[in-house]
Amino acid sequence: DVKVTQSSRYLVKRTGEKVFLECVQDMDHENMFWYRQDPGLGLRLIYFSYDVKMKEKGDIPEGYSVSREKKERFSLILESASTNQTSMYLCASSSPGGFRRAFFGQGTRLTVV
Amino acid sequence: GENVEQHPSTLSVQEGDSAVIKCTYSDSASNYFPWYKQELGKRPQLIIDIRSNVGEKKDQRIAVTLNKTAKHFSLHITETQPEDSAVYFCAGGAQKLVFGQGTRLTINP
Numbered sequence: 001d002v003k004v005t006q007s008s009r010y011l012v013k014r015t016g017e018k019v020f021l022e023c024v025q026d027m028d029h030e031n032m033f034w035y036r037q038d039p040g041l042g043l044r045l046i047y048f049s050y051d052v053k054m055k056e057k058g059d060i061p062e063g064y065s066v067s068r069e070k071k072e073r074f075s076l077i078l079e080s081a082s083t084n085q086t087s088m089y090l091c092a093s094s095s096p097g098g099f100r101r102a103f104f105g106q107g108t109r110l111t112v113v
Numbered sequence: 114g115e116n117v118e119q120h121p122s123t124l125s126v127q128e129g130d131s132a133v134i135k136c137t138y139s140d141s142a143s144n145y146f147p148w149y150k151q152e153l154g155k156r157p158q159l160i161i162d163i164r165s166n167v168g169e170k171k172d173q174r175i176a177v178t179l180n181k182t183a184k185h186f187s188l189h190i191t192e193t194q195p196e197d198s199a200v201y202f203c204a205g206g207a208q209k210l211v212f213g214q215g216t217r218l219t220i221n222p
Contacts, residue, residue, distance in 0.1 A: 042214040104156040
């Protein structure tokens with residue numbers, strides 16, 4: 001069975017902290033994505049990666065960075081957390097090619113206080 | 114950049130009736146269009162997808178249609194049931210997947 005696992009379900013962090021969100025997939029997928037989900041705004045792409053050590057900016061990369069040192073792991077980093085980064089964060093992975101079916105992790109609900 | 118617009122934002126139908134959700138996309142290079150269903154507190158799950166070389170695809174009670182010329186695609190759910198209540202997202206893209214804003218579908222018994 002397909003598995004995308006995010007390290008935390010809920011996180012509470014203080015303003016200014018450096019925050020790491022981890023995502024691991026066991027499907028040997030090349031593509032990995034980080035989305036943020038806010039009511040009424042759908043899923044907005046923060047960063048994605050097509051291969052190890054490769055990264056591309058999505059639609060809302062400001063305030064975030066990513067790391068992909070191994071194929072199965074994709075990390076999202078909030079350099080200095082702010083209250084407007086309070087959100088649900090979803091990781092996904094997919095294979096390349098025509099049917100790029102993306103599988104999602106269970107989500108991390110991050111609250112910045 | 115790429116953009117996907119989804120309508121309506123909320124939809125309420127009587128059990129047994131049909132529901133239709135519509136999306137438009139901006140990038141002509143988009144070639145893959147999946148639909149996801151997200152139940153409360155759960156992760157989005159793929160329910161059906163279509164590639165740009167196909168105009169329609171059906172899987173039991175759900176179907177997706179694609180009009181490449183007009184750059185729009187739609188999800189059709191027939192004979193709706195209470196368990197169809199959820200938020201539905203369309204997506205499109207050439208390399209990355211861009212999602213619509215979501216439609217909250219409520220099936221009234």
